[in-house]
Amino acid sequence: MTAQTQRPDLLIVGSVAFDTIETPFGNAEKALGGSATFAAIAASYFALPRIVAVVGEDFGAGSRHLFEERGVDLSGLQTIPGGKTFHWKGRYHQNMKDRDTLETRLNVFAGFDPELAVDLKKAPYVFLGNIGPSLQAKVLDQVEDARLIGLDTMNLWISEAAKDLEQVLRRVDVLFLNDEEAFQLTGEPLVLNASRKILAMGPKFVVIKRGEYGALLFGETLCLFVPAVPLGNVVDPTGAGDAFAGGFMGSMAAAGAVNRSTLSRALRVGTTMASFACESFSVNALSRLDPEKIDGRIAFLESMSAV
Amino acid sequence: MTAQTQRPDLLIVGSVAFDTIETPFGNAEKALGGSATFAAIAASYFALPRIVAVVGEDFGAGSRHLFEERGVDLSGLQTIPGGKTFHWKGRYHQNMKDRDTLETRLNVFAGFDPELAVDLKKAPYVFLGNIGPSLQAKVLDQVEDARLIGLDTMNLWISEAAKDLEQVLRRVDVLFLNDEEAFQLTGEPLVLNASRKILAMGPKFVVIKRGEYGALLFGETLCLFVPAVPLGNVVDPTGAGDAFAGGFMGSMAAAGAVNRSTLSRALRVGTTMASFACESFSVNALSRLDPEKIDGRIAFLESMSAV
Secondary structure: OOOOOOOOEEEEEOOOEEEEEEEOOEEEEEEEEOHHHHHHHHHOOOOEEEEEEEEEOOOOHHHHHHHHHOOOEEEEEEEEOOOOOOEEEEEEOOOOOOEEEEEEEOHHHHHOOOOOOHHHHOOOEEEEOOOOHHHHHHHHHHOOOOOEEEEEOOHHHHHHOHHHHHHHHOOOOEEEEEHHHHHHHHOOOOHHHHHHHHHHHOOOEEEEEOHHHOEEEEEOOEEEEEOOOOOOOOOOOOOHHHHHHHHHHHHHHHHOOOOHHHHHHHHHHHHHHHHHHHOOOOOOOHHHOOHHHHHHHHHHHHHHHOO | OOOOOOOOEEEEEOOOEEEEEEEOOEEEEEEEEOHHHHHHHHHOOOOEEEEEEEEEOOOOHHHHHHHHHOOOEEEEEEEEOOOOOOEEEEEEOOOOOOEEEEEEEOHHHHHOOOOOOHHHHOOOEEEEOOOOHHHHHHHHHHOOOOOEEEEEOOHHHHHHOHHHHHHHHOOOOEEEEEHHHHHHHHOOOOHHHHHHHHHHHOOOEEEEEOHHHOEEEEEOOEEEEEOOOOOOOOOOOOOHHHHHHHHHHHHHHHHOOOOHHHHHHHHHHHHHHHHHHHOOOOOOOHHHOOHHHHHHHHHHHHHHHOO
């Protein structure tokens, strides 16, 4: 299933960043991170990720090499001479779920203005990672003939850019968000009612990411669920949601059709890639998988819910 | 599947109480509640629940009738002349999950000393509802030849009666508890590791109840999951955990065998009965079901996780 040949193009726009992370059990200093990074590495086992993002001159050959090893296309990655790459610093609480942002330095990301090359505009699958909705819209303006468009968002944009978000939501097929964000966006505390309101806003499908509790997908006549992989060791959950969305979109691209079966499998692929993302800092675990390991975890998820 | 004839005996010990409940959306005054009540009504669609509990003289014919309509055996329900029934008063927060206990009047329950009649001692299935572990042990001392014993507990007993709880855990087959309680009992924040520790304490299976997020079951070589039914209307979640356990144990009793398939079905039955418990105050919804309605919701759960 994870054939490396003839992978369909998956355009991924988002952040490529350096993360400095403290957890109660360890630390990482300026490790490769960002929404586009996690999504692209996760998707790379299923599709050909083509990143549109911006980095500074401090983004070195080592980081590039990591993408290249996974066959990620970096032709859309702008490098700003003399600029510094987006840097996020955060600290996780004892429960490894709640976290505090200690520092956010947008650096070159503050001037990010995505311009797509001709070949990128024709990507059949598009994932708009968690960046401002007006930037997401600007990418969509340039995209032609996309078959499936996914969008991830967060509490910041729901509160600070509600109108822009509403406008871009009308133009996408799949919205990824978590329980609290669904509540924040709709005012509905129950996930079923929140999802119905979101579907009325435009997306054909809404995927509610619930971390260690799994994920739900709602469509007009569809309700699917996948549990999270129970993990014995959580090193760093940063990027798990991005890896989920990247795995989901990559799986949909590989499937080439949108139906109950492909969506159900995409949920399992997403939660599988999210589980690998949690097992190391940065993309260290996520970038070193093989098809057998991925398939084994997907099969385990299937066995957990087997009738 | 929900045959009313020849239901196997399921002994249920726990509280039968009156609940006064405030939610942001409504109130109930001295409504029928208690762990044994919710468990017995939920189990009644699958097994013959035989309650062992205590009530006061204020426990009227109307409450009794509700049990009798569901074919619940009350021969083990002691009535204390001149006594008052256990009364719990609580208030739910806006999120309908967190709640404050406003008042707990144990009344006749303070002197509860379960003595089983000869025929009750021979029940093949036993559910020890959420009461003090020394009382649970006292029931187990009297039980003969039980095929499957389930036990529910809570944070209060884990902190106040840890030794008694550890002792009784060695003697049961299935432990029901929630995420936080599993963490509290084992010191392990990850549910997989917590479950492994719990299995080492005695139970063959541990069921982690996660409310709106579903439920997990772990055995030595088993990991099963069922999502919660997404509800469009939550009236009162009181008793949902007891209804879950009652449905689970009733389903296991009806199945008559302990294996992957019967445990998986019992999880779906449990989460289904919990969902009905949330849709009204007291057992108003839970006591008025028919097999078609129950089967429909079980089938929906199966479709949610279908591969």
